[in-house]
Amino acid sequence: MTDHAAVEVPRRVRKGPDERREQILKCARALFRERPYGSVSNTEIAAAAGVSRGLLNHYFGTKRDLYLAAVAQMLAVPPIPVPAFVEGAMVPDRIDQSIEAWLELLQRNRTTWITALDMSASGVDAELVEILEEGRESAVDHMAEVVGLAPATREHPEIRAAFRGYSGMAEATTREWLKYGRLDRDQVHLMLKEVLLHLLDRVVPQFVQSGAGSG
Amino acid sequence: MTDHAAVEVPRRVRKGPDERREQILKCARALFRERPYGSVSNTEIAAAAGVSRGLLNHYFGTKRDLYLAAVAQMLAVPPIPVPAFVEGAMVPDRIDQSIEAWLELLQRNRTTWITALDMSASGVDAELVEILEEGRESAVDHMAEVVGLAPATREHPEIRAAFRGYSGMAEATTREWLKYGRLDRDQVHLMLKEVLLHLLDRVVPQFVQSGAGSG
């Protein structure tokens, strides 16, 4: 048996705010990943974190805020593709490499990405939509960079919008691949590459032409 | 003052189950369209319908079921594009007409479509994902019909999957158009048409070729 007058482990361990915050977020993520918003109670999260329920409100205010924080953290990792920007390479090659790198990243973060694709929220919340939109926005930025149209997107919002449409296809396609297994990686690659090249070749020029003098 | 022995308007009006059901659903739709699930209370829905709260549970069981029923009704309208199947017409023309009809339909049901988009964007629980998937599925069926690949999709699941990817782009693109106004209708039309034709021309053949002997 242990020394009865020894270490005296305190029943409450006091941690710094940031550390505690992260610990709670970690447990919240794990639970929200598994079950929809409404079915996860604050009590449950607190128990998982070994913490009292009131502490969640202390750190995050409301349950929804905790949820949003957790979601934002989940989305923080996957949707940022690697640069793969090779100076002087031809656009098709850059696209090819970039798609390849992106798919590789997704495959490695498979489960994370899948949950990111269909997240468990119950109900449609404007703030949540906002967070998701921000994730796509950065994806679009990267894409514009890769294809060398970053300057053009600043001048032509339509091009940005077109890329957002494209990334909608990218999401749907990777879902077919990773979640449902109805496409394989090569097929996804082919489709994304073909469509992007075609967009650059046929669609973007027309957008630039028709809306040239706008603003 | 009124005749004290006259019409005797009954304080409770008794309606047939179907009629009452529809009435409640109508109010529920209106509220769920405006605000997220968690912020709409059953009490509120009942009040809007001029009905007691318990009646909602009587007709729909749980609040979630009522919500799902309302969502299913909202989605029932838009994702079913009109046939526009003209016998003997060339595929590009059929696509053109079909897209045109689809966009027209969406424009008329603008708000409904936007909420549908937000729902699929912010994810939701498994059941709701299921409902949304069903909507996409029928959209894919229709698309296959229009482009004359209905038989091929039965034999080649990859083609179906490719169409699902495409409809992901269609959703994202129409969101840019109707929700954010960053594309106009003609641009959406152009993009959808170009990409679909390109898919049929370059991608589908390769899918058929490489996976031909499967099954």
Add this chain to the structure above:
DNA sequence: ACGCCTTGTTGGCATAGCGTCAACAACGCC
């Protein structure tokens, strides 16, 4: 080493929302 002060942490309270159920009443029928 002792005690004070800061602040991380807790438990209980008040409130709101959901699902259930027995009682009530409107409408059809004999």
Add this chain to the structure above:
DNA sequence: GGCGTTGTTGACGCTATGCCAACAAGGCGT
């Protein structure tokens, strides 16, 4: 006109959230 059917209600129990005052762990000055 009485009676049975059934649409409809209001209250009850339970759970979950947000709030708040009390508590205590760890640092700091003396």
